[in-house]
Amino acid sequence: MSQQEFNQALIELEPNLERFAYSLTANQEDARDLLQETYLKALTYKDKFEANTNIKAWTFTIMKNTFINNYRKSVKQNTTIDGSPNQFLLNSKPDTYGPDSMYSHSEISKKINELDDDFRIPFQMHTSGYKYKEIAEKLNLKIGTVKSRIFFSRQKLMNSLKDYQ
Secondary structure: OOHHHHHHHHHHOHHHHHHHHHHHHOOHHHHHHHHHHHHHHHHHOHHHOOOOOOHHHHHHHHHHHHHHHHHHHHHHHOOOOOOOHHHOOOOOOOOOOOOOOOOOHHHHHHHHHOOOHHHHHHHHHHHOOOOHHHHHHHHOOOHHHHHHHHHHHHHHHHHHOHHHO
């Protein structure tokens, strides 16, 4: 395939590639950027394209892989390293645990301690890192009972700390 035929085939694919890019990104500007990056890679690696094969599938694969690589790169850039036990800070809402937060740690602990023992103990074990199965074995309960008690503990705490959410 000559350079001119290759370029013409890419131009003819533009509407299809644009739709596919939009389906991946759900944003018109990002779709145009992805399309442009796909064209750049297709032209750069033209020598990797084998004649008499499906140029549409080849180009769509470039676009899909480019999108995946960009997504992975953006996830890595947004990753926060957390040195606290159980990744407490990483999993918390931003600005939730500052001096101006609605509830202090002691107030939350007080609400947890107000729960009935049947709910409080499995909940505290779970937040301490025990797995459901371990909690069930230690408390001689069925695993479903443990899961429901932890779920209901969360519900009770959310209701008692409504302003906190």
